[in-house]
Amino acid sequence: MEPVSQLMATTRIDHRLTIFPWMGDHCFAGRTVLAAVEAMQLLATCVQAADPQMGVGNMDDARFAKLLAIPPSATTMKVVVELENLEKEGIRARLLSRTQGKVMTRLVSHCELSFIRQAPPVPEKDVWAETPCAKASLSVPVAKIYQELVPFGPAYRTLQDKLFLSAERAWGSLLAYDPGECTATPMGSSFPLDGAMHAACVHGQRLVDFVPFPVGFTSRHVVKPTRAGEFYRTQAELQSFTADELIYNIFIVDQEGEMREWVQALRMRDVSQGRIKPPAWIKA
Known part of the structure; x- marks a missing residue:
């Protein structure tokens, strides 16, 4: 494929997405x-x-508009990737699917974000600056989290041991699942960030009357890609919340305290249209 700088302003690519076995462990509403x-x-x-020269570690303005369902027993599925050349700023990328209507086929957006060329300075952040067990008002064993609060299968049970919760924060340990397959992951393992968002989801269930799912973020920055099979630590910091939206900053560090990635203004909302509620005990 030609570098993006030589392509038209917007390019659409038909892509066949490989459905790996572990993806079946990520479920919502059945x-x-x-x-x-x-x-x-x-x-x-x-x-x-x-564009092989384009870095993918810095992202802006992400939107997760609609969940993309994976058909049962599927090993691949057809999707569309749209790339918009933003010139010096970077590339806007969108994951779309085709839906057949009564009259015509339409494109549905599932995920879009901008990969930007400019990297911000790395924040000096100690995610364990406050001792979790001393500051926490509640600690929840991860077995209970993945049974009742974030009911995912084994591959996505990334949080380890206990999650510590205070009024403004959630602290947790992460283990990046090792799928044992040679797959290209330009931003590192997907699992640590997914587990960090579980921490925010659990924290949010104490505050609102729905199970919060990520619907976008202001920015994400991968300083050093995470790796499968390694342990990390995370902190989710509540920035604000209303009756229908929570906003968190997310930090992931390695065992030496080195920043691996962070997310600014992760937006979380109800995507179940009110059908799924948190259990009463998490609010107690």
């Missing part, structure tokens, strides 16, 4: 759905294929 972190990996791979 359906297997493509995790947002997997969608971002796909877009990053397509951007690098279109």
Whole structure:
């Protein structure tokens, strides 16, 4: 494929998405759905294929508009990737699917974000600056989290041991699932960020009357890609919330405290249209 700088302003690519076995562990409301972190990996791979000189570690203005359901027993599925050349700023990438209507086929957006060329300075952040067990008002064993609060299958049970919760924060340990397959992951393992968002989801269930799912973020920055099979630590910091939206900043560091990635203004909302509610005990 030609570098993006030589392509038209907007290019659409028909892509066959490989459905790996572990993707079946990411479920919502009884359906297997493509995790947002997997969608971002796909877009990053397509951007690098279109422009090998383009870095994919810095992202802006992400929107997860609609869950992409994975058909039962599927090993591949057809999707569309749209790349928009933003010239010096970077590339806007969109993951779309085709839906057949009564009259015509339409494109539905599932994930879009901009890969930007400018990297911000790395924040000096100690995610364990406050001792979780001392500051927490509640600690929840991860077995209970993945049974009742974030009911995903084994591959996506990334949080380890206990999640510590205070009024403004959630602290957790992460283990990046090792799928044991040679897959290209230009932004590192998808699983640590997914687990960090589980921490925010659990924290949010104490505050609102719905199960919060990510619907977008202001920016994401991968300083050093995470790796399968490694342990990390995370902190989700509540920035604000209303009756229908919560906003968190997310930080992921390695065992030495080195920043690996962070997300600014992760937006979380109800995507179940009110059908799924948090259990009463998490609010107690």
